[in-house]
Every structure is written in structure tokens, then in C-alpha cells.
Amino acid sequence: MVIRNILTEVHEDDLGLYEVIWDLRTSLMPDADDSEVISTARELVEMLLDRGIVRLVRWKPLVPPEVAATPIPESEITETLASDRSWHPPRAWEEGCPALDITEAGKTVWELRPS
Numbered sequence: 294m295v296i297r298n299i300l301t302e303v304h305e306d307d308l309g310l311y312e313v314i315w316d317l318r319t320s321l322m323p324d325a326d327d328s329e330v331i332s333t334a335r336e337l338v339e340m341l342l343d344r345g346i347v348r349l350v351r352w353k354p355l356v357p358p359e360v361a362a363t364p365i366p367e368s369e370i371t372e373t374l375a376s377d378r379s380w381h382p383p384r385a386w387e388e389g390c391p392a393l394d395i396t397e398a399g400k401t402v403w404e405l406r407p408s
Contacts, residue, residue: 295320295337299393300346300403307352307362307392311382313338331380338374338393346399349373352392362394 298316302308313334322330341347349370350362365373373379373391383390395403 296341297406299337299341300395300399300406303347303393303395304400304403307350307394309352309382309390309392310334310338310380311390313393314380327377331377334380335374341393341399342370344398345396346402347393348396350392350394351389352394353389354386362392364394365391 295316298320299308299313302312302316314330317330317334317337318325322333325333338347338349342349349365351365352362354361379391
């Protein structure tokens with residue numbers, strides 16, 4: 294259910310990592326502490342990245358859409374996912390935040406999903 298929600302949301306637009314936390318908290322883990330939710334989210338995102346369904350980007354919602362998302366280099370992904378700050382909304386929208394962007398493989402998976 295959570296993966297389907299994430300794929301639907303990321304198919305429509307980039308999805309901040311903090312939004313993955315919101316999805317998990319509201320659908321599966323309403324009483325869990327932050328560290329448990331972040332740990333679960335990190336595992337879920339790592340699985341989606343490993344399968345090539347999504348890519349990790351730096352998302353800046355206040356800039357034109359064609360430059361709003363820039364890929365996070367492979368060498369920075371582990372550090373980005375390890376940082377608790379990555380899993381919270383940005384302090385200021387101008388600074389942006391880590392987000393998920395759907396790949397072509399992810400679009401195929403989304404189109405094949407059961408309705």
C-alpha cells in the first residue's frame with residue numbers, strides 16, 4: 294500500500310523524503326517514534342533506488358520546473374539518506390530538499406500496478 298502510494302505520488306510530481314515519512318506515519322506507523330519511521334522510510338527508499346524505480350534529486354519548488362530537480366550524485370546518496378535532516382521539510386523552501394523522481398522503469402512499474 295505504501296509503495297503504491299509513493300509510486301502514485303512520485304509519478305505525479307517529485308516527492309520530498311519528508312513526504313515518505315508522512316505517508317508511513319499516516320498509513321502504517323501512527324504511534325512509532327521518529328527514528329523508527331525514518332529507519333523504515335530509509336529502507337523503503339533504498340529498495341526503490343536499488344531497483345531503479347526512482348532516483349534521488351535535490352528539489353527546489355520555488356524555481357522553474359525545468360530546473361527544480363537536480364540529480365544527487367551517486368557519491369552523496371548514502372550520506373543524504375543517512376542524515377536525519379533529509380527526512381524533514383526544509384527550513385526554507387529556497388534551500389530545497391532531497392526528493393524522489395520517477396525513472397522510466399518506475400513509470401513502467403506504475404503503469405502495470407493493479408488499480
